[in-house]
Amino acid sequence: MTAVGYMLGTPSIRHYRCHTPFVWCGGGENVTGADNQQERPVASEWVVGFVDGEGCFSVPIFRNDRCALGWQVQPEFAVVQGARSAQVLTDLQQFFGCGRLSINTRRDNHREDMHRYSVRRLEDLTTRVVPFFEVHPLHTAKSVEFSTFCDVLAMMRLGLHRTGAGLAQIAAMAETMNFRKRSRYLESSEAIRQPPHLDG
Amino acid sequence: MTAVGYMLGTPSIRHYRCHTPFVWCGGGENVTGADNQQERPVASEWVVGFVDGEGCFSVPIFRNDRCALGWQVQPEFAVVQGARSAQVLTDLQQFFGCGRLSINTRRDNHREDMHRYSVRRLEDLTTRVVPFFEVHPLHTAKSVEFSTFCDVLAMMRLGLHRTGAGLAQIAAMAETMNFRKRSRYLESSEAIRQPPHLDG
Numbered sequence: 001m002t003a004v005g006y007m008l009g010t011p012s013i014r015h016y017r018c019h020t021p022f023v024w025c026g027g028g029e030n031v032t033g034a035d036n037q038q039e040r041p042v043a044s045e046w047v048v049g050f051v052d053g054e055g056c057f058s059v060p061i062f063r064n065d066r067c068a069l070g071w072q073v074q075p076e077f078a079v080v081q082g083a084r085s086a087q088v089l090t091d092l093q094q095f096f097g098c099g100r101l102s103i104n105t106r107r108d109n110h111r112e113d114m115h116r117y118s119v120r121r122l123e124d125l126t127t128r129v130v131p132f133f134e135v136h137p138l139h140t141a142k143s144v145e146f147s148t149f150c151d152v153l154a155m156m157r158l159g160l161h162r163t164g165a166g167l168a169q170i171a172a173m174a175e176t177m178n179f180r181k182r183s184r185y186l187e188s189s190e191a192i193r194q195p196p197h198l199d200g
Numbered sequence: 201m202t203a204v205g206y207m208l209g210t211p212s213i214r215h216y217r218c219h220t221p222f223v224w225c226g227g228g229e230n231v232t233g234a235d236n237q238q239e240r241p242v243a244s245e246w247v248v249g250f251v252d253g254e255g256c257f258s259v260p261i262f263r264n265d266r267c268a269l270g271w272q273v274q275p276e277f278a279v280v281q282g283a284r285s286a287q288v289l290t291d292l293q294q295f296f297g298c299g300r301l302s303i304n305t306r307r308d309n310h311r312e313d314m315h316r317y318s319v320r321r322l323e324d325l326t327t328r329v330v331p332f333f334e335v336h337p338l339h340t341a342k343s344v345e346f347s348t349f350c351d352v353l354a355m356m357r358l359g360l361h362r363t364g365a366g367l368a369q370i371a372a373m374a375e376t377m378n379f380r381k382r383s384r385y386l387e388s389s390e391a392i393r394q395p396p397h398l399d400g
Binding site (some may be wrong): 042043044045046047048049050051052053054081082084085087088091139140141144159 | 242243244246247248250251253285291296339340341367
């Protein structure tokens with residue numbers, strides 16, 4: 001399915017709060033060799049099942065004056081767990097050989113600290129996370145979000161997120177994921193001046 | 201760990217609303233042979249990962265005047281998904297060769313119908329669900345709840361849920377699972393008259 005295809009609007013599987021403020025608590029972006037299956041602490045199919053349940057592929061767009069258009073597109077793969085299950089996030093970090101761990105101690109509606117594993121670096125997403133799920137497909141409707149996520153990454157590799165029309169299209173695609181609220185970008189005057197999607 | 205060991209209080213991993221009213225929508229208790237690996241639509245490790253994320257082992261206790269003590273202990277293994285991912289629940293039903301599917305169309309906080317796979321029949325739990333997770337252990341803290349769940353099943357096989365002290369102990373064990381609210385049984389006059397746990 002093309003990126004434009006997603007513009008037709010495929011509702012995502014569920015609302016998942018991925019963007020509560022987390023504090024980085026350690027773990028570099030390259031922990032171990034992701035290609036070395038023997039070092040992996042968990043089975044590939046376990047990872048698929050767990051991500052089918054708990055994983056989140058999202059494309060938030062932030063205000064960032066250092067970016068060409070004043071907006072930063074930040075695709076992210078993340079998994080959140082309560083403190084008592086934090087070990088599996090370390091396992092995921094080791095499995096993919098990239099990504100970071102953080103802790104949210106605010107608790108909000110939770111009764112324990114929430115731990116978070118996330119991968120944001122574009123190279124890690126395109127060379128480690130995406131290839132894994134292309135070979136080991138997700139079983140739930142989360143696969144639709146993964147597909148949109150891949151389309152956004154492809155557009156970013158072409159630099160389209162640095163063009164007004166491309167940014168508008170990425171924002172519209174991101175809007176279809178995770179039952180997201182309308183992004184601040186789409187509500188901004190910049191977005192209103194842009195055509196809603198690429199026509200050619 | 202013994203059942204009494206759990207009385208010391210092991211907090212469970214997270215609150216998970218398993219007991220919203222669902223309408224049975226089909227699917228018998230024995231769909232296919234669970235032991236026939238070739239018929240299984242999903243890999244064992246995928247099931248472990250998915251249940252680590254989305255599964256729920258619970259022990260609700262209901263008022264039921266037809267039970268000896270007026271209370272029914274109803275252990276249940278359940279997985280809930282939005283309508284767009286309902287197929288994986290059918291896969292789980294086929295995988296375990298037991299259990300039922302239902303739909304909650306109330307939506308509440310959800311934007312789609314919620315589908316539910318559950319196994320309640322004691323024989324299915326003890327001969328199909330429990331043996332699978334004993335051979336393929338859960339990776340998250342949900343394994344602690346599974347262990348408590350197994351202890352409750354063992355007590356029920358001994359008929360202890362039909363004794364006042366046994367029922368009180370099961371209620372206290374169930375209380376440690378899924379961040380549950382205090383059960384109506386434990387707030388009842390029957391429970392208050394019972395010792396809090398077995399001492400010998």
